[in-house]
Amino acid sequence: MxxxxxxxxxxxxxxxxxxxxxxxxxxxxxxxxxxxxxxxRGYSQTLEEIVNGAVFESDTDEMVLVKDIELYSMCEHHLLPFIGKCHIAYLPRGNVLGLSKFARIVDMYARRMQIQERLTREIAEAVLDITDARGVGVVIEARHLCMMMRGVEKQNSSMSTSVMLGTFREKMSTRQEFLTLIR
Known part of the structure; x- marks a missing residue:
């Protein structure tokens, strides 16, 4: 290869x-x-492999937030990098995920040819699937070299995407708490 x-x-x-x-x-x-x-390298990884059983029973039912997870990905349209940070929150339902696994999940999906919108959804759905949480919120903020180095050449532009699942989508107060905590 x-x-x-x-x-x-x-x-x-x-x-x-x-x-x-x-x-x-x-x-x-x-x-x-x-x-x-x-x-x-994300193409050769699986969710089960990177989580490696690090889901633990817990009676925690308050929001868990991991913020500022750096990410590097490749724009699938121009094969140029986009660079940013990811914020992930979830409401546990009997299980919590080992802390380092959030970064590994972000990396696995980011290390593929991507668009930011799909990357955000893939991360949210993976966290929901692996934890069986009541809800998951993911926000990604990134700068795209395909927009900065070519085309319109806008150096100070950035893109934000969010995916809210479960309680984060259904309850405005939960969504608002998450968005307030990442600002």
Whole structure:
């Protein structure tokens, strides 16, 4: 797989008018192929694998919030990065999730070719599925290099997306508490 990707990068470099054999570019196709595999490693992971049984019984029924989880993803339209942070809250119903697992869930879905809207939903649905929570709220704030480096070139633009499931969708007070806590 890596050799095939490297050959494609070699063709891209040539197609851009460069010489892939010059000193500075000689190993670039292999490095770029490895980097792309790393940036998209979420395809080889599963939710069960990364959670690894870290769901624990608990009588906690108040909101649990993990905020400012950094994320790096690739825009599926231009193959350019978008970078941001994710906030996740849930209302447990007998189970809590190990803290590090929230970051692992974010990474698994972010490390795929994505659009931010789908990424937000995938994270929310995964947390709901794995915890059987009464509700889940997810907000992602990100800056997209496809908008900053090309096209309209707006350096200070950012995008916010949210997905509210269960109680977070049904009860305005729960949603408002979550949104207040992440500001």
């Amino acid at each position: 890596s050799e095939q990707l490297a050959d494609h990068y070699r063709q891209i470099i040539t197609g851009l008018g460069e010489n892939p054999e010059r000193e500075g570019l000689r190993d670039t196709p292999e490095r770029a192929a490895k980097a792309m595999q790393f940036l998209n």
